[in-house]
Amino acid sequence: MKFANDLNLVETAIAGDAGAFREIVDKFEPMIAKITISMIGNKDDADDIGQETFLRFYKSMKKYKGESQLGTYIAKIAINLTLNFLKKRSKKWLLTTNNYGNFETSDCENEESNDIVNTVNTSLNKIEPKYRSVIVLRHIQGFSTKETANILQLPEGTVLSRLSRGQSKLKEIITKLDRI
Amino acid sequence: MNDSENRDELTELLSDYNPSFKTGFSNRVIEKIESEKLKVKEDSDLYTTFRWFVISGVAAIILLLFTVYLADGYINADAVFGLYNYSPDEPLLSYMDI
Numbered sequence: 114m115k116f117a118n119d120l121n122l123v124e125t126a127i128a129g130d131a132g133a134f135r136e137i138v139d140k141f142e143p144m145i146a147k148i149t150i151s152m153i154g155n156k157d158d159a160d161d162i163g164q165e166t167f168l169r170f171y172k173s174m175k176k177y178k179g180e181s182q183l184g185t186y187i188a189k190i191a192i193n194l195t196l197n198f199l200k201k202r203s204k205k206w207l208l209t210t211n212n213y214g215n216f217e218t219s220d221c222e223n224e225e226s227n228d229i230v231n232t233v234n235t236s237l238n239k240i241e242p243k244y245r246s247v248i249v250l251r252h253i254q255g256f257s258t259k260e261t262a263n264i265l266q267l268p269e270g271t272v273l274s275r276l277s278r279g280q281s282k283l284k285e286i287i288t289k290l291d292r293i
Numbered sequence: 294m295n296d297s298e299n300r301d302e303l304t305e306l307l308s309d310y311n312p313s314f315k316t317g318f319s320n321r322v323i324e325k326i327e328s329e330k331l332k333v334k335e336d337s338d339l340y341t342t343f344r345w346f347v348i349s350g351v352a353a354i355i356l357l358l359f360t361v362y363l364a365d366g367y368i369n370a371d372a373v374f375g376l377y378n379y380s381p382d383e384p385l386l387s388y389m390d391i
Contacts, residue, residue: 167322
């Protein structure tokens with residue numbers, strides 16, 4: 114089924130059309146996968162957070178009135194769940210590891226793609242979540258600074274400064290990994 | 294290296310970064326929603342049962358008090374416990390005197 118816009122799609126889903134809701138999930142699954150996997154690293158945990166994101170959206174979709182892009186709205190739910198997850202996990206793990214998470218290696222079949230995913234995951238693992246979230250939203254997901262600020266509920270200036278520091282840190286880590 | 298160079302380089306590197314969930318993600322989401330709906334229904338059924346249990350109990354108490362009022366003309370603890378005509382001088386369990 115074709116829908117004129119995202120609001121139309123959401124309204125159809127609210128009316129009880131399971132197909133429309135599935136279409137929303139299919140449309141935004143790649144975006145949520147990028148956000149959660151790059152933030153968390155562990156695919157199983159990211160999958161759970163991804164499912165929880167759509168479940169939360171399902172419960173609250175009546176509140177969506179089209180005031181922002183649907184992608185931004187869903188990304189906001191995903192990033193909040195992810196940051197809460199990382200906060201809980203860091204309490205357990207920061208005491209025992211120098212990393213900020215449990216990043217696993219990718220199981221992609223394509224070796225080159227596998228290398229990129231692993232390098233990026235390992236590098237992201239080494240930067241703090243507050244920088245990581247900005248990099249994920251701006252660079253990996255391609256949101257604008259304004260959208261990133263909206264999703265993270267931060268002033269645009271803060272987003273820019275975190276982006277700048279995050280970029281430098283990530284670049285430094287990737288360069289070190291490349292040398293190894 | 295300045296911010297803009299860093300940004301361009303990262304953008305180029307990250308353009309090939311495409312992680313994805315395991316296949317069947319949308320099915321897992323739909324299943325999760327269905328199981329959540331079922332859970333909400335079970336909770337709601339439990340709540341309905343509990344509510345009827347409480348309503349029945351309250352109705353029984355009101356009926357008991359009303360019956361006591363009809364029989365004795367007023368309601369107090371003695372009347373409710375059937376001790377309205379009981380005198381402290383009488384043995385409470387008179388059958389034990391047999």
